Amino acid sequence: MKILFQSIAEGNCILDLEARDMGEIIEKTVDFLVRSGSLEAGRRAAVVDGLMERERTVPTTIGHATAVPHFYDDSIEKPVVAFVRLKDAVNLGAPDGIATRYVFLLLGSNNQTAQHLETLSGIARLMSDNVFHFESIYAKDRQGILNAIERHSKRTVLAAPPKPRKVSAGLATSSVPLAGIASDLKRRLPHYGQDFKNGLRFKSIASVIFMFFACLAPAVTFGGLMGAETGGMIDAPKMLMATAVCGVLWALFSGGPLIVLGGIGPMLIFTVILYQLCKENGYADQFLGIYGWVGLWTAVMTLGLALTNAGNWMKYFTRFTDEIFAALMSFIFIYKAIQSIVGEFRGVNPSGNEQGLLALVLAVGTFYIAMTLADFRKSKYLFPWMREFLADFGPSIALAGMIAVAWWIGDADSINTLAVSPGGSSLLQPVDLWNVPGWMIAAAAGPAMLATVLIYLSQNITARLVNNSENRLIGGESYHWDLAVIGGLVGLCSVFGWPWMVAATVRSLAHVRALAVIAEVVRGDSPRDEIIHVNENRVTPLAIHILIGLSLLALPYLNYVPMACLYGIFLYMGFVSLRGIQFVDRLGYWLMDSKLYPINHYTRRVPTRAIHQFTLVQAVCLVTLCFINVSPSKVVQILFPIFVALLVPIRWAMDYFFEADHLAFLDADEVPREDGSYRM
Numbered sequence: 001m002k003i004l005f006q007s008i009a010e011g012n013c014i015l016d017l018e019a020r021d022m023g024e025i026i027e028k029t030v031d032f033l034v035r036s037g038s039l040e041a042g043r044r045a046a047v048v049d050g051l052m053e054r055e056r057t058v059p060t061t062i063g064h065a066t067a068v069p070h071f072y073d074d075s076i077e078k079p080v081v082a083f084v085r086l087k088d089a090v091n092l093g094a095p096d097g098i099a100t101r102y103v104f105l106l107l108g109s110n111n112q113t114a115q116h117l118e119t120l121s122g123i124a125r126l127m128s129d130n131v132f133h134f135e136s137i138y139a140k141d142r143q144g145i146l147n148a149i150e151r152h153s154k155r156t157v158l159a160a161p162p163k164p165r166k167v168s169a170g171l172a173t174s175s176v177p178l179a180g181i182a183s184d185l186k187r188r189l190p191h192y193g194q195d196f197k198n199g200l201r202f203k204s205i206a207s208v209i210f211m212f213f214a215c216l217a218p219a220v221t222f223g224g225l226m227g228a229e230t231g232g233m234i235d236a237p238k239m240l241m242a243t244a245v246c247g248v249l250w251a252l253f254s255g256g257p258l259i260v261l262g263g264i265g266p267m268l269i270f271t272v273i274l275y276q277l278c279k280e281n282g283y284a285d286q287f288l289g290i291y292g293w294v295g296l297w298t299a300v301m302t303l304g305l306a307l308t309n310a311g312n313w314m315k316y317f318t319r320f321t322d323e324i325f326a327a328l329m330s331f332i333f334i335y336k337a338i339q340s341i342v343g344e345f346r347g348v349n350p351s352g353n354e355q356g357l358l359a360l361v362l363a364v365g366t367f368y369i370a371m372t373l374a375d376f377r378k379s380k381y382l383f384p385w386m387r388e389f390l391a392d393f394g395p396s397i398a399l400a401g402m403i404a405v406a407w408w409i410g411d412a413d414s415i416n417t418l419a420v421s422p423g424g425s426s427l428l429q430p431v432d433l434w435n436v437p438g439w440m441i442a443a444a445a446g447p448a449m450l451a452t453v454l455i456y457l458s459q460n461i462t463a464r465l466v467n468n469s470e471n472r473l474i475g476g477e478s479y480h481w482d483l484a485v486i487g488g489l490v491g492l493c494s495v496f497g498w499p500w501m502v503a504a505t506v507r508s509l510a511h512v513r514a515l516a517v518i519a520e521v522v523r524g525d526s527p528r529d530e531i532i533h534v535n536e537n538r539v540t541p542l543a544i545h546i547l548i549g550l551s552l553l554a555l556p557y558l559n560y561v562p563m564a565c566l567y568g569i570f571l572y573m574g575f576v577s578l579r580g581i582q583f584v585d586r587l588g589y590w591l592m593d594s595k596l597y598p599i600n601h602y603t604r605r606v607p608t609r610a611i612h613q614f615t616l617v618q619a620v621c622l623v624t625l626c627f628i629n630v631s632p633s634k635v636v637q638i639l640f641p642i643f644v645a646l647l648v649p650i651r652w653a654m655d656y657f658f659e660a661d662h663l664a665f666l667d668a669d670e671v672p673r674e675d676g677s678y679r680m
Contacts, residue, residue, distance in 0.1 A: 170477025180480030199539020206392035222263035242498035247545025255478020295494025297448035302487030311479035333574035366568025369398035462503035
């Protein structure tokens with residue numbers, strides 16, 4: 001309905017047109033569009049002939065006193081809709097025998113037919129509304145017609161009540177110990193064999209190549225930072241080893257293999273603070289032993305949560321919390337990329353900015369090419385399989401191309417490359433857990449509680465985002481079993497002094513999107529990308545982490561990969577992960593004319609003021625979490641998981657300040673269709 005509403009608002013409206021047949025209606029309406037500038041004068045004859053040919057082939061009178069003549073041709077770039085109210089009804093042979101009084105003339109290019117079909121559906125609903133018929137007959141001007149359409153939209157859409165929130169099967173298990181794990185295994189095991197078969201597809205190759213670098217870059221980055229902050233006790237090679245081993249085991253044994261494990265910022269902060277506490281109290285040499293005991297306590301607590309069905313607590317989390325967490329993780333990736341690019345300028349030779357400028361070109365070039373090729377499937381050029389190939393391999397092509405450009409125009413002195421040292425200790429040597437004071441074994445349970453909360457929230461919120469109904473996964477959820485697997489992996493990492501692996505939100509969402517079949521659809525007269533299928537499998541995560549393991553054997557060759565190109569991939573992952581987040585869309589509404597808001601399930605049902613207030617609360621929460629992450633106080637940073645958990649009571653408190661129906665639509669887990677039904 002948006003195109004119709006905008007067209008009438010722009011002046012494509014004729015009231016009380018005098019005409020005796022369809023030919024005269026078409027000619028006078030087209031002449032009006034030419035005079036108003038909506039149609040080129042040189043296209044008049046072709047448009048009239050096309051419309052008349054359509055009428056001779058299949059008459060476009062649809063009943064309810066309505067006719068919808070339409071014509072599509074690639075020479076018409078901008079879609080045009082004209083509303084005509086005849087002065088006197090004309091008998092055009094309508095199937096219901098009612099004389100035609102209203103004409104909607106539709107023009108557009110061949111690739112806009114889907115959009116016009118959505119408009120046609122809206123017209124059919126509009127003209128079946130007897131109240132609109134009455135109001136449109138007595139409308140004195142164009143504004144009267146617009147007001148009648150607006151009142152129709154409110155009547156028909158608001159008639160569909162919000163759907164009561166339903167707890168998913170994965171979060172509705174009984175309180176009996178092990179019930180959640182048993183339920184998850186029963187749900188996921190039937191898909192285990194198919195998960196391997198699904199991975200043997202061409203699309204998996206593109207996903208593996210892209211995700212290998214998407215996982216390698218943060219592993220090396222976080223590993224390098226951790227090594228610098230822990231005196232080299234936990235360094236980049238250990239991060240790579242933990243990523244590879246845990247990733248392979250996760251791909252084989254987890255219930256949700258699409259989730260990608262890795263190092264994350266909050267866990268890095270936790271480890272650094274723990275090391276600093278050990279150093280300040282004279283236990284720096286025993287850090288790995290203390291770290292091991294904290295990790296073992298964390299593993300036991302995490303396993304305890306899994307065994308007692310604590311995953312069910314995630315039913316109290318809603319889209320409100322998920323969107324804030326997802327946006328935060330995406331902004332962290334974008335922030336880190338921009339910060340690193342700026343750092344290239346700060347570290348350059350005072351005589352010039354060549355190194356910084358080259359890094360900027362490589363990062364922006366990688367980002368731009370990846371984004372452009374990822375959207376190439378919507379292009380009208382080349383064959384369909386070519387467009388799909390370029391879209392799937394877009395990030396990999398961008399990375400390979402810009403690496404080649406970097407070494408073509410730069411040299412070893414001007415390019416900051418991925419630097420990974422071999423490491424000073426054996427990666428498979430167990431930590432001496434008994435080389436610590438006895439009292440500290442028990443005291444390690446204190447910091448382990450915070451680590452457990454962080455792991456629980458990161459794992460389960462990421463799982464909620466991956467299992468979102470908009471991703472159309474069919475394998476089923478696995479909150480409890482996956483939490484148990486994470487607990488076991490944390491224990492394994494603690495024994496060998498490796499960094500703990502947790503669910504990485506941005507990498508997980510990027511993995512899902514890399515395996516997705518995406519189509520552009522029209523929802524509420526507004527085109528958007530929508531996932532229509534995801535190739536759920538275990539082969540791609542298995543291959544990705546095997547390659548990361550093999551990279552330990554080829555560390556010298558990684559020195560040829562410019563860091564700037566990886567910053568571009570960071571930017572790409574951050575921006576792509578923001579797509580489809582309603583919170584981010586609603587932030588844009590603050591700068592948009594409210595009359596031009598996209599028509600969707602909440603803009604039609606919720607007042608603009610309530611939409612902005614709901615968005616403001618989310619924005620304040622997001623800014624607070626961002627401040628905590630960049631706070632100079634380590635004490636504040638380590639409390640990050642507590643602040644994330646506080647989002648739940650904040651959402652509960654909103655029930656007292658917002659109308660229940662408004663919250664139900666703004667915070668809906670499932671997006672309702674335009675007819676009021678819900679997409680499952």
